Amino acid sequence: MTNVIHYEAGSSSSTSVSSQGNETNDDRMIAEILSEEYANLDGAVGRRLSSLSSIPHVPRINTYFPTVNDASLDHQRLFQRLNAYGLFEVKVSGDGNCQFRAISDQLYRSPEHHKHVRKEVVKQLKESRSLYEGYVPMKYKSYCKKMRKSGEWGDHVTLQAAADKFGAKICLLTSFRDTCFVEIVPRNQAPQRELWLSFWSEVHYNSLYELQDMKVKYKPRKKHWLF
Template sequence: MAEYSRNASGSSSSSFNSDNTEDDQTIAHILAQDEDEKSRLGHKLLKRLSHLDSISHTPRVITEIPEASDATVDHDILAERLATYGLAEMQIDGDGNCQFRALADQLFQNQDYHKHVRKEVYKQLKHSRKLYEGYVPMKYRRYIKTMKKLGEWGDHVTLQAAADRFGAKICVVTSFRDASYIEILPKDRNLSRVVWLSFWSEIHYNSLYEIGDVPTRVPRKKHWLF
Protein backbone atom coordinates (compact mmCIF):
# COMPACT_ATOMS: atom_id res chain seq x y z
CA MET A 1 0.00 0.00 0.00
CA ALA A 2 2.31 2.63 -1.33
CA GLU A 3 0.65 5.71 0.10
CA TYR A 4 -1.49 4.35 2.87
CA SER A 5 -0.02 6.56 5.59
CA ARG A 6 -1.64 9.88 4.83
CA ASN A 7 0.86 12.76 4.76
CA ALA A 8 3.72 10.66 6.03
CA SER A 9 6.01 13.01 4.17
CA GLY A 10 3.64 15.56 2.72
CA SER A 11 3.24 18.01 5.58
CA SER A 12 6.95 18.60 5.92
CA SER A 13 7.85 18.41 2.24
CA SER A 14 9.26 21.32 0.31
CA SER A 15 7.25 23.06 -2.39
CA PHE A 16 8.01 22.88 -6.09
CA ASN A 17 10.09 26.04 -5.76
CA SER A 18 13.06 23.88 -4.74
CA ASP A 19 16.36 23.69 -6.61
CA ASN A 20 15.07 20.55 -8.39
CA THR A 21 12.28 22.37 -10.25
CA GLU A 22 12.35 21.51 -13.96
CA ASP A 23 13.04 24.20 -16.50
CA ASP A 24 9.70 25.23 -18.03
CA GLN A 25 11.15 25.61 -21.51
CA THR A 26 12.44 22.04 -21.39
CA ILE A 27 9.02 20.80 -20.31
CA ALA A 28 7.29 22.73 -23.07
CA HIS A 29 9.68 21.23 -25.63
CA ILE A 30 9.01 17.70 -24.39
CA LEU A 31 5.26 18.26 -24.45
CA ALA A 32 5.45 19.48 -28.03
CA GLN A 33 7.39 16.43 -29.24
CA ASP A 34 5.40 13.68 -30.94
CA GLU A 35 2.13 15.34 -29.88
CA ASP A 36 0.15 13.48 -32.52
CA GLU A 37 1.39 10.11 -31.25
CA LYS A 38 0.62 10.96 -27.61
CA SER A 39 -2.87 12.10 -28.54
CA ARG A 40 -3.44 9.03 -30.74
CA LEU A 41 -2.69 6.57 -27.94
CA GLY A 42 -5.13 8.20 -25.53
CA HIS A 43 -7.88 8.49 -28.11
CA LYS A 44 -7.30 4.89 -29.20
CA LEU A 45 -8.11 3.68 -25.69
CA LEU A 46 -11.09 6.03 -25.50
CA LYS A 47 -12.52 4.60 -28.71
CA ARG A 48 -11.98 1.00 -27.63
CA LEU A 49 -13.65 1.60 -24.26
CA SER A 50 -16.41 3.87 -25.54
CA HIS A 51 -19.01 1.42 -24.21
CA LEU A 52 -18.13 2.22 -20.60
CA ASP A 53 -20.64 4.31 -18.71
CA SER A 54 -19.04 7.19 -16.84
CA ILE A 55 -20.50 9.12 -13.93
CA SER A 56 -20.63 12.88 -13.54
CA HIS A 57 -17.47 14.10 -11.89
CA THR A 58 -17.77 16.23 -8.77
CA PRO A 59 -14.47 17.69 -7.54
CA ARG A 60 -13.85 16.91 -3.87
CA VAL A 61 -11.05 16.74 -1.37
CA ILE A 62 -9.95 13.60 0.48
CA THR A 63 -11.81 13.32 3.77
CA GLU A 64 -10.95 9.84 4.99
CA ILE A 65 -8.76 6.86 4.20
CA PRO A 66 -10.29 3.36 3.99
CA GLU A 67 -9.52 0.74 6.60
CA ALA A 68 -6.85 -1.77 5.63
CA SER A 69 -9.36 -4.59 5.06
CA ASP A 70 -11.51 -2.38 2.80
CA ALA A 71 -8.43 -1.17 0.95
CA THR A 72 -7.41 -4.75 0.16
CA VAL A 73 -10.86 -5.53 -1.24
CA ASP A 74 -10.80 -2.29 -3.24
CA HIS A 75 -7.43 -3.22 -4.73
CA ASP A 76 -8.80 -6.57 -5.88
CA ILE A 77 -11.82 -4.82 -7.44
CA LEU A 78 -9.54 -2.46 -9.36
CA ALA A 79 -7.29 -5.28 -10.58
CA GLU A 80 -10.31 -7.21 -11.85
CA ARG A 81 -11.66 -4.18 -13.71
CA LEU A 82 -8.34 -3.44 -15.37
CA ALA A 83 -8.09 -7.05 -16.56
CA THR A 84 -11.66 -6.91 -17.89
CA TYR A 85 -10.94 -3.69 -19.80
CA GLY A 86 -7.61 -4.95 -21.15
CA LEU A 87 -5.59 -2.33 -19.26
CA ALA A 88 -2.28 -2.50 -17.43
CA GLU A 89 -0.65 -0.11 -14.98
CA MET A 90 2.63 1.73 -15.22
CA GLN A 91 3.64 1.57 -11.57
CA ILE A 92 4.07 5.03 -10.09
CA ASP A 93 6.17 5.90 -7.06
CA GLY A 94 4.18 6.10 -3.83
CA ASP A 95 5.78 9.15 -2.26
CA GLY A 96 2.68 11.30 -1.85
CA ASN A 97 3.03 12.72 -5.37
CA CYS A 98 1.43 9.78 -7.19
CA GLN A 99 -1.43 11.71 -8.83
CA PHE A 100 0.99 14.28 -10.24
CA ARG A 101 3.49 11.58 -11.20
CA ALA A 102 0.83 9.59 -13.05
CA LEU A 103 -0.29 12.72 -14.90
CA ALA A 104 3.34 13.52 -15.75
CA ASP A 105 3.85 10.02 -17.15
CA GLN A 106 0.80 10.42 -19.38
CA LEU A 107 1.60 13.98 -20.45
CA PHE A 108 5.41 13.90 -20.65
CA GLN A 109 6.28 10.17 -20.63
CA ASN A 110 8.29 10.76 -17.46
CA GLN A 111 6.90 10.74 -13.94
CA ASP A 112 9.87 12.80 -12.78
CA TYR A 113 8.13 15.87 -14.22
CA HIS A 114 5.55 15.73 -11.44
CA LYS A 115 6.90 18.98 -9.96
CA HIS A 116 6.01 20.82 -13.15
CA VAL A 117 2.52 19.30 -13.20
CA ARG A 118 1.95 20.30 -9.56
CA LYS A 119 3.14 23.82 -10.29
CA GLU A 120 0.74 24.20 -13.21
CA VAL A 121 -2.15 22.82 -11.15
CA TYR A 122 -1.30 25.26 -8.37
CA LYS A 123 -1.37 28.14 -10.85
CA GLN A 124 -4.75 27.00 -12.12
CA LEU A 125 -6.18 26.77 -8.60
CA LYS A 126 -4.74 30.14 -7.64
CA HIS A 127 -5.81 32.12 -10.70
CA SER A 128 -9.23 30.51 -11.22
CA ARG A 129 -10.39 30.43 -7.63
CA LYS A 130 -14.08 30.85 -8.43
CA LEU A 131 -14.09 27.57 -10.36
CA TYR A 132 -12.92 25.48 -7.41
CA GLU A 133 -13.42 27.10 -4.02
CA GLY A 134 -17.00 25.86 -3.70
CA TYR A 135 -15.69 22.28 -3.58
CA VAL A 136 -13.12 22.95 -0.86
CA PRO A 137 -14.42 22.60 2.74
CA MET A 138 -11.68 24.75 4.29
CA LYS A 139 -10.05 28.12 3.84
CA TYR A 140 -9.20 28.19 0.15
CA ARG A 141 -5.85 29.95 0.59
CA ARG A 142 -4.79 27.29 3.07
CA TYR A 143 -5.90 24.56 0.68
CA ILE A 144 -3.86 25.80 -2.28
CA LYS A 145 -0.88 26.52 -0.04
CA THR A 146 -1.04 22.90 1.09
CA MET A 147 -1.35 21.61 -2.47
CA LYS A 148 1.76 23.56 -3.43
CA LYS A 149 3.87 21.28 -1.23
CA LEU A 150 5.66 18.30 -2.68
CA GLY A 151 4.38 15.09 -1.15
CA GLU A 152 0.85 16.40 -0.58
CA TRP A 153 -1.76 14.06 -2.01
CA GLY A 154 -3.76 15.23 -4.99
CA ASP A 155 -7.55 14.92 -4.90
CA HIS A 156 -10.51 15.24 -7.26
CA VAL A 157 -10.23 19.03 -7.19
CA THR A 158 -6.64 18.93 -8.40
CA LEU A 159 -7.67 16.45 -11.12
CA GLN A 160 -10.24 18.94 -12.40
CA ALA A 161 -7.67 21.72 -12.26
CA ALA A 162 -5.21 19.53 -14.20
CA ALA A 163 -7.84 18.81 -16.86
CA ASP A 164 -8.53 22.53 -17.17
CA ARG A 165 -4.86 23.57 -17.20
CA PHE A 166 -3.65 21.02 -19.76
CA GLY A 167 -6.80 20.84 -21.89
CA ALA A 168 -7.00 17.12 -21.18
CA LYS A 169 -9.81 14.66 -20.81
CA ILE A 170 -8.80 12.58 -17.80
CA CYS A 171 -10.20 9.05 -17.82
CA VAL A 172 -9.99 7.30 -14.45
CA VAL A 173 -10.66 3.62 -13.84
CA THR A 174 -11.38 3.35 -10.11
CA SER A 175 -11.89 0.86 -7.32
CA PHE A 176 -15.10 2.61 -6.26
CA ARG A 177 -17.81 -0.01 -5.98
CA ASP A 178 -20.49 2.21 -7.51
CA ALA A 179 -18.38 4.12 -10.03
CA SER A 180 -15.91 2.07 -12.02
CA TYR A 181 -15.12 4.77 -14.57
CA ILE A 182 -14.96 8.56 -14.29
CA GLU A 183 -14.34 11.09 -17.04
CA ILE A 184 -13.07 14.54 -16.12
CA LEU A 185 -13.48 17.13 -18.86
CA PRO A 186 -11.80 20.53 -19.10
CA LYS A 187 -14.32 23.25 -18.45
CA ASP A 188 -13.76 24.96 -21.80
CA ARG A 189 -14.18 21.54 -23.53
CA ASN A 190 -11.17 22.33 -25.73
CA LEU A 191 -9.56 18.88 -25.74
CA SER A 192 -5.97 18.52 -26.85
CA ARG A 193 -5.23 15.10 -25.33
CA VAL A 194 -6.68 12.17 -23.41
CA VAL A 195 -5.07 10.91 -20.20
CA TRP A 196 -5.67 7.51 -18.57
CA LEU A 197 -5.21 6.84 -14.85
CA SER A 198 -6.11 4.13 -12.39
CA PHE A 199 -7.22 5.06 -8.89
CA TRP A 200 -7.03 2.71 -5.94
CA SER A 201 -9.48 4.80 -4.01
CA GLU A 202 -8.11 7.16 -1.72
CA ILE A 203 -4.71 5.47 -1.72
CA HIS A 204 -2.81 5.50 -5.01
CA TYR A 205 -2.82 6.54 -8.69
CA ASN A 206 -1.06 4.73 -11.54
CA SER A 207 -0.71 5.48 -15.25
CA LEU A 208 -2.72 3.26 -17.64
CA TYR A 209 -1.95 1.62 -20.98
CA GLU A 210 -3.30 -1.24 -23.02
CA ILE A 211 -2.01 -4.63 -21.93
CA GLY A 212 1.26 -5.22 -23.75
CA ASP A 213 1.83 -1.52 -24.40
CA VAL A 214 3.20 -0.42 -21.02
CA PRO A 215 6.45 1.36 -21.91
CA THR A 216 9.75 0.73 -20.20
CA ARG A 217 10.90 3.94 -18.60
CA VAL A 218 14.60 4.44 -18.08
CA PRO A 219 15.09 6.29 -14.78
CA ARG A 220 16.61 9.71 -15.27
CA LYS A 221 20.06 9.84 -13.68
CA LYS A 222 20.80 12.68 -11.33
CA HIS A 223 24.02 14.49 -11.99
CA TRP A 224 25.48 13.39 -8.65
CA LEU A 225 24.92 9.68 -9.35
CA PHE A 226 27.44 7.44 -11.11
Protein backbone atom coordinates (compact mmCIF):
# COMPACT_ATOMS: atom_id res chain seq x y z
CA MET A 1 0.00 0.00 0.00
CA THR A 2 1.54 3.32 -1.03
CA ASN A 3 2.20 6.18 1.36
CA VAL A 4 -0.29 5.69 4.16
CA ILE A 5 -1.18 7.79 7.16
CA HIS A 6 -0.63 5.91 10.40
CA TYR A 7 -2.85 6.00 13.45
CA GLU A 8 -0.99 6.68 16.70
CA ALA A 9 -1.44 3.73 19.00
CA GLY A 10 -2.62 4.78 22.44
CA SER A 11 -3.62 8.30 21.44
CA SER A 12 -7.07 9.82 21.95
CA SER A 13 -9.59 8.98 19.25
CA SER A 14 -9.91 12.72 18.75
CA THR A 15 -6.33 12.80 17.51
CA SER A 16 -6.11 9.32 16.03
CA VAL A 17 -4.89 10.36 12.60
CA SER A 18 -1.51 12.01 12.11
CA SER A 19 -0.25 13.48 8.86
CA GLN A 20 3.01 14.69 7.50
CA GLY A 21 3.35 17.10 4.60
CA ASN A 22 3.92 15.27 1.36
CA GLU A 23 2.42 12.02 2.62
CA THR A 24 -0.87 13.78 3.30
CA ASN A 25 -0.91 15.31 -0.17
CA ASP A 26 -0.08 11.94 -1.73
CA ASP A 27 -2.86 10.25 0.26
CA ARG A 28 -5.43 12.80 -0.88
CA MET A 29 -4.31 12.40 -4.48
CA ILE A 30 -4.65 8.62 -4.21
CA ALA A 31 -8.11 9.03 -2.68
CA GLU A 32 -9.21 11.31 -5.52
CA ILE A 33 -7.97 8.84 -8.13
CA LEU A 34 -9.74 5.97 -6.39
CA SER A 35 -12.92 8.01 -6.11
CA GLU A 36 -12.93 8.62 -9.88
CA GLU A 37 -11.98 5.04 -10.67
CA TYR A 38 -14.86 3.61 -8.64
CA ALA A 39 -17.42 6.27 -9.54
CA ASN A 40 -19.52 3.77 -11.45
CA LEU A 41 -19.77 1.59 -8.35
CA ASP A 42 -20.94 4.37 -6.05
CA GLY A 43 -24.44 4.17 -4.66
CA ALA A 44 -26.42 7.00 -3.11
CA VAL A 45 -24.15 7.28 -0.09
CA GLY A 46 -21.04 7.32 -2.25
CA ARG A 47 -22.41 10.14 -4.38
CA ARG A 48 -23.38 12.11 -1.31
CA LEU A 49 -19.89 11.87 0.18
CA SER A 50 -17.88 12.12 -3.04
CA SER A 51 -16.58 15.57 -2.11
CA LEU A 52 -14.96 14.37 1.09
CA SER A 53 -11.22 13.78 1.33
CA SER A 54 -10.47 10.22 2.34
CA ILE A 55 -7.32 8.48 3.48
CA PRO A 56 -6.01 4.97 2.84
CA HIS A 57 -6.47 2.55 5.68
CA VAL A 58 -3.79 1.17 7.99
CA PRO A 59 -4.73 -2.17 9.60
CA ARG A 60 -4.23 -2.26 13.38
CA ILE A 61 -5.61 -4.11 16.36
CA ASN A 62 -7.55 -2.41 19.15
CA THR A 63 -5.06 -0.96 21.61
CA TYR A 64 -6.89 2.11 22.91
CA PHE A 65 -10.37 2.74 24.23
CA PRO A 66 -11.55 6.31 24.83
CA THR A 67 -12.56 7.79 28.15
CA VAL A 68 -16.25 8.45 28.77
CA ASN A 69 -15.69 12.14 28.04
CA ASP A 70 -13.82 11.49 24.77
CA ALA A 71 -16.42 8.95 23.69
CA SER A 72 -19.23 11.42 24.36
CA LEU A 73 -17.56 14.15 22.28
CA ASP A 74 -16.83 11.67 19.48
CA HIS A 75 -20.44 10.50 19.41
CA GLN A 76 -21.69 14.06 19.17
CA ARG A 77 -19.28 14.75 16.30
CA LEU A 78 -20.45 11.64 14.41
CA PHE A 79 -24.11 12.55 14.96
CA GLN A 80 -23.50 16.01 13.50
CA ARG A 81 -21.82 14.50 10.43
CA LEU A 82 -24.68 12.08 9.85
CA ASN A 83 -27.14 14.96 9.94
CA ALA A 84 -24.97 17.17 7.74
CA TYR A 85 -24.83 14.55 4.98
CA GLY A 86 -28.40 13.30 5.31
CA LEU A 87 -27.38 9.79 6.33
CA PHE A 88 -29.17 7.13 8.35
CA GLU A 89 -27.67 4.47 10.62
CA VAL A 90 -29.18 1.03 10.86
CA LYS A 91 -28.24 0.44 14.47
CA VAL A 92 -26.88 -2.99 15.29
CA SER A 93 -26.45 -4.64 18.65
CA GLY A 94 -23.47 -3.60 20.76
CA ASP A 95 -22.69 -7.14 21.83
CA GLY A 96 -19.08 -7.25 20.65
CA ASN A 97 -20.13 -8.34 17.17
CA CYS A 98 -21.08 -4.89 15.87
CA GLN A 99 -18.44 -4.69 13.12
CA PHE A 100 -19.52 -8.05 11.72
CA ARG A 101 -23.20 -7.20 12.16
CA ALA A 102 -22.78 -3.92 10.29
CA ILE A 103 -20.93 -5.65 7.44
CA SER A 104 -23.63 -8.35 7.35
CA ASP A 105 -26.29 -5.67 7.06
CA GLN A 106 -24.49 -4.05 4.13
CA LEU A 107 -23.98 -7.37 2.36
CA TYR A 108 -27.29 -9.08 3.07
CA ARG A 109 -29.62 -6.35 4.40
CA SER A 110 -29.68 -8.07 7.77
CA PRO A 111 -27.24 -7.93 10.69
CA GLU A 112 -28.20 -11.43 11.75
CA HIS A 113 -25.68 -13.16 9.48
CA HIS A 114 -22.74 -11.82 11.48
CA LYS A 115 -21.56 -15.32 12.41
CA HIS A 116 -21.14 -16.16 8.74
CA VAL A 117 -19.27 -12.89 8.14
CA ARG A 118 -16.95 -13.52 11.09
CA LYS A 119 -16.28 -17.06 9.91
CA GLU A 120 -15.34 -15.84 6.42
CA VAL A 121 -13.11 -13.08 7.81
CA VAL A 122 -11.24 -15.50 10.09
CA LYS A 123 -10.85 -17.87 7.15
CA GLN A 124 -9.30 -15.03 5.18
CA LEU A 125 -6.94 -14.21 8.06
CA LYS A 126 -5.76 -17.82 8.20
CA GLU A 127 -5.44 -18.41 4.47
CA SER A 128 -3.55 -15.16 3.78
CA ARG A 129 -1.49 -14.90 6.92
CA SER A 130 1.36 -13.03 5.25
CA LEU A 131 -0.96 -10.10 4.45
CA TYR A 132 -1.95 -9.44 8.06
CA GLU A 133 0.57 -10.95 10.45
CA GLY A 134 2.80 -7.87 10.43
CA TYR A 135 0.00 -5.77 11.87
CA VAL A 136 -0.65 -8.10 14.82
CA PRO A 137 1.69 -7.60 17.84
CA MET A 138 0.93 -11.01 19.36
CA LYS A 139 1.08 -14.65 18.35
CA TYR A 140 -0.88 -14.79 15.12
CA LYS A 141 -2.55 -18.13 15.85
CA SER A 142 -3.75 -16.75 19.17
CA TYR A 143 -5.11 -13.66 17.42
CA CYS A 144 -7.06 -15.78 14.91
CA LYS A 145 -8.37 -18.00 17.69
CA LYS A 146 -9.53 -14.94 19.60
CA MET A 147 -11.24 -13.43 16.55
CA ARG A 148 -13.10 -16.67 15.95
CA LYS A 149 -15.07 -16.18 19.18
CA SER A 150 -18.48 -14.55 19.06
CA GLY A 151 -18.45 -11.28 20.98
CA GLU A 152 -14.79 -10.51 20.24
CA TRP A 153 -14.52 -6.96 18.92
CA GLY A 154 -13.46 -6.56 15.33
CA ASP A 155 -10.56 -4.23 14.61
CA HIS A 156 -8.91 -2.55 11.64
CA VAL A 157 -7.15 -5.78 10.68
CA THR A 158 -10.47 -7.60 10.39
CA LEU A 159 -11.81 -4.69 8.33
CA GLN A 160 -8.98 -5.18 5.83
CA ALA A 161 -9.57 -8.93 5.81
CA ALA A 162 -13.29 -8.35 5.19
CA ALA A 163 -12.52 -6.01 2.28
CA ASP A 164 -10.21 -8.64 0.79
CA LYS A 165 -12.57 -11.56 1.39
CA PHE A 166 -15.71 -9.94 -0.01
CA GLY A 167 -14.01 -7.92 -2.74
CA ALA A 168 -15.45 -4.73 -1.29
CA LYS A 169 -14.29 -1.21 -0.68
CA ILE A 170 -15.33 -0.50 2.91
CA CYS A 171 -16.00 3.17 3.59
CA LEU A 172 -16.17 4.53 7.11
CA LEU A 173 -17.81 7.76 8.17
CA THR A 174 -15.94 8.26 11.43
CA SER A 175 -16.00 10.37 14.55
CA PHE A 176 -12.28 11.18 14.20
CA ARG A 177 -11.66 14.88 14.63
CA ASP A 178 -9.02 15.12 11.91
CA THR A 179 -10.84 13.18 9.21
CA CYS A 180 -14.38 11.94 8.85
CA PHE A 181 -13.84 9.54 5.94
CA VAL A 182 -11.63 6.45 5.83
CA GLU A 183 -11.70 3.81 3.10
CA ILE A 184 -10.42 0.23 3.12
CA VAL A 185 -9.62 -1.02 -0.36
CA PRO A 186 -9.26 -4.75 -1.14
CA ARG A 187 -5.76 -5.86 -2.04
CA ASN A 188 -4.94 -7.63 -5.28
CA GLN A 189 -8.36 -7.07 -6.83
CA ALA A 190 -10.69 -4.31 -7.95
CA PRO A 191 -13.67 -3.86 -5.62
CA GLN A 192 -16.94 -5.32 -6.82
CA ARG A 193 -19.08 -3.40 -4.31
CA GLU A 194 -19.00 -0.73 -1.64
CA LEU A 195 -19.97 -1.18 2.00
CA TRP A 196 -20.75 1.91 4.08
CA LEU A 197 -20.35 1.90 7.85
CA SER A 198 -20.43 4.56 10.51
CA PHE A 199 -17.65 4.27 13.08
CA TRP A 200 -17.97 5.76 16.54
CA SER A 201 -14.25 5.40 16.96
CA GLU A 202 -13.13 2.47 19.08
CA VAL A 203 -16.67 2.08 20.45
CA HIS A 204 -19.23 0.95 17.85
CA TYR A 205 -20.03 0.34 14.17
CA ASN A 206 -23.40 0.75 12.45
CA SER A 207 -24.60 0.21 8.88
CA LEU A 208 -25.01 3.39 6.83
CA TYR A 209 -27.55 4.47 4.20
CA GLU A 210 -28.83 7.65 2.64
CA LEU A 211 -31.89 8.77 4.57
CA GLN A 212 -34.15 9.53 1.62
CA ASP A 213 -33.57 6.10 0.04
CA MET A 214 -33.83 4.09 3.23
CA LYS A 215 -37.43 2.90 2.86
CA VAL A 216 -36.90 1.78 -0.73
CA LYS A 217 -33.54 0.10 -0.38
CA TYR A 218 -33.72 -1.63 2.96
CA LYS A 219 -35.38 -4.91 2.05
CA PRO A 220 -33.95 -8.10 3.62
CA ARG A 221 -32.36 -10.44 1.10
CA LYS A 222 -33.03 -14.16 0.96
CA LYS A 223 -30.71 -16.56 2.72
CA HIS A 224 -29.78 -18.65 -0.32
CA TRP A 225 -26.32 -17.00 -0.40
CA LEU A 226 -25.31 -19.06 2.62
CA PHE A 227 -25.53 -22.35 0.79
